[in-house]
Structure formats: structure tokens, C-alpha cells
Amino acid sequence: MKRLCFGTFATILKICMAKRVTQKRLCGTILLSIAPDYDIRSDDGTVSDLILGKKNLSPYVTDVAPTADARAASNYFKQNILPLLDSNKKSLIVLALKDMIASDDTIEPDTVVEKVNDMTKKNIAGRDAFVLEDFLAGIFLYTAVNVENRNCEENVKKITDEYIQSFEAQKTNISFLTAYSRFSTETADEIAIDTHSLVLLAETGGKCQKCGRLLGIKKEGNDVNYAKVVHLSETDDVVLCVDCEREMRNASEEEKSALLSDKHDLENLMAARDATSRYALEKQVEYVLREVQLMDVTDDTRLKIEPVKVERKITEKRLKERVLFDVRQLYEGVNNALDRLSGENKLNVDRFAKSVKRMYEDASEKLTSQSDIYNLLADTLFEKTSRKYREACKIIISYFVQRCEVFDEIAE
Ligand SMILES: [Zn+2]
Secondary structure, eight states: OOOOSHHHHHHHHHHTBOTTOOHHHHHHHHHHTTOTTOOOTTOHHHHHHHHTTOSOOOHHHHTTGGGOOHHHHHHHIIIIIGGGBOGGGHHHHHHHHHHHHHHOTTSOTTSEEETTTTEEHHHHHTOOEEOHHHHHHHHHHHHHHHOOOTTOHHHHHTOOHHHHHTTGGGGGGOEEOSSOOSSOHHHHHHHHHHHHHHHHHHHHTSBOTTTOOBOBOOOTTOOSSBOEEEEOSSSOEEEEOHHHHHHHTTOOHHHHHHHHHHHHHHHHHHHHHHHSOHHHHHHHHHHHHHHHTTSOOOOOOOOOOSOOOGGGTOOOHHHHHHHHHHHHHHHHHHHHHHHHHHHTTSOOHHHHHHHHHHHHHHHHHHOOOHHHHHHHHHHHHHHHTTTOOHHHHHHHHHHHHHHTSSSOOOOO
16 A cells, blocks of 8 residues: 655655756745745755655644645646656656555545645546646645654655656556646536446447337436446446336346347447448448459349348347448448449349349358358358458448348248
């Protein structure tokens, strides 16, 4: 465990100060921020005792600290303390302070540790972007008001060069702001929750992941159809409607893991989509279709003429979502590419459609699961078109599901 006190705070700054600066100048200047008449910048002994955690801050400092103007202290830090620090080590300072605060179990999660913006231990742990002068002044005020600095030698000894250097790899995680947005941290938390729900809702197409009911973000007067985020595991949240959320409270492990695996499929689908823009996908579809002419095509299969809705052909919920998504996004794109290639005499669309139909019939003799059949068709197309764009192959198969070469209508 690490502990936050003036000694450990000042030691972190000392390790990260600019070359020409001395520890007594640094420490003395910090204290002048709230006690302008208390100048120990030439008092080696006192400075050393304070930094080593051997004695308490003087009453000149601790008496005024509880009522000090925190905003003014931050301005002072900006003018007078930041120039004393090595500008390459600002992120290390923040990372070390964050780590120290997080590991100090004498501080409660809701305790305000940064006194300029009233940030709690929990707020600090959740942030990666800071106003440096606020952060340092706010924490300094905490050490002056809330903790004894006497008997802290053992804690100070843990703050070594190696400890500071251990954060080197995380430096890029920290960014600096000139001001925090005018939102309170509560508002920011609420927005973060809404954003999280939105990300989950985007994955499910705006629906309850379990029953498929359309969902919104919770607002006044909207008491059933809003998205409830449910934690399934350490790292996985799903979005459900209120009813399904209630059901899940008593769900078996089996039901939970089914929901979880469903969720992973959705994530994979999103990731695949994000990785490739729609424009790029259309190009890839066209590329795959140009390769199609090389496929072995036989032409003894009659095509259905009337398209039947995907809805009525696919029983597996997730596959249906996927195919509907493709069809909505890219049906026109595939159709246009087919027209274009046919116009250029690069592809006989009818023959291609028939060969897809035949592939489907072969596949459905061997396989029963619709997603297995779908994947086999996409894989076969992928194999036969120089193995370049798997995602485009899936989209083309989805197109043929909509056009009815793939999957028969389910009898009602
Ligand atoms: Zn539901």
C-alpha cells in the first residue's frame, strides 16, 4: 500500500523536477501558495524533514489550508510550480499520484482528494485527462488539511525513482486539459452511462438482446422500454429491456452463458463492420464478383422469381439480424455491382445466381444449422475468389438470401 501525505506528494514532484531546481526551492514555493509569509526556501533542515515525512507542516500552513482559496492556489501552481517541473515527466507525476491515491486504503472512495474541483478518489481513478495545476494544487490542499505528515518516513521510502519510472509505458494514457468542461462530474458520469448504453444498443440494433423489443435511453415517463445495462461478467455488459433484466436476476448459469456468447457474436459483427467502411465494402463486393467468372458454374437449377422476405426464411435470430443488416446496408450496392459487371460482359448474373443456388442445395444436404450453411457458402465463395475479402463474401451471400437462392421459405 502507498499513502498520500505531504512527504510522498512532494517526493513525487522532487523526482520529477527540472534539473536546475533544488528541493528546498520546490518545497518552499509550494507552501507559499497558501501561506505567503511562510518562506522556508532557504531552510534546508525543515524542507528535508517535510519531504522525508518526519514532521508535520507548520501551523502557518495547516491553519490557513482549510479556508484557502483553492482556485487561487491552482493559479499560483500554474505560475510558480509547473515551471519548476520537468515537462517530460508531467504524465509520470499524474500516474504516480493516481496510483498512490488508488492504493491508499485510508481514503474512502467518496473522499474529496482534489480540492480545486472537488474530485473524489473514485473520480480521479476514472479519469485520464487532467488540468495539471488544478490536480497538483487540489492534492496539495488535501495533504495540508486531511493528513498528518509526521511518522510517514516508511511511506516516503516507497517513492523511488524506479517507482516513478515504472509508469513510463503508460505515459501516453494521460492527457492534459486547460480547463474541465462545465459539466459536473455527476453529469459526466451520467453521459458516460448513456454513451455506454448507446454503444450496446448499436450492437443489438437498438433492441433488447434477449427478446428483441425496441429500446430507448431512460428518460422521465418512459418506464418499460428503456435500455437496462446488465453486468454479465467482469468485462461484459449486455443491454436488456426491463422485463428481461428482471428475468435474468434468477437466470441459470446456462442462460447467462448463452446470452454472453450471443453478445460476443454481436461484438465481432460490430468490429468487422467498423474495420471496413461501407464504401470499401462495396469495392470489395465488386472485386469478389469480378472473380466469380472463374468459378465452375453449371446451369440446371431454376430460380425462384418472387423474393421472399428474409424474415420468413431464417429461424436463427442472430443470423437473421446479420443478413437483414447486410441487406439494408448493401443490397443496392451488390445489385449495382452485378448490373455493372453484367453490362461489361464480365459476369453472367443468372449463371452465378444458379451456382449459388446449387451451392446452397449441396450445403443443405450436409448441414442442418442455417448459420453453418450460411458460413459454408460464404467460405466457399471466399475460397473461389482468391481469398481476399471474407466480409464481402458474407454480404454477397446475404444478398442471395434476400433474392431467394439461399434458404427456402419456412412453412407457416
Ligand atoms: Zn427483453
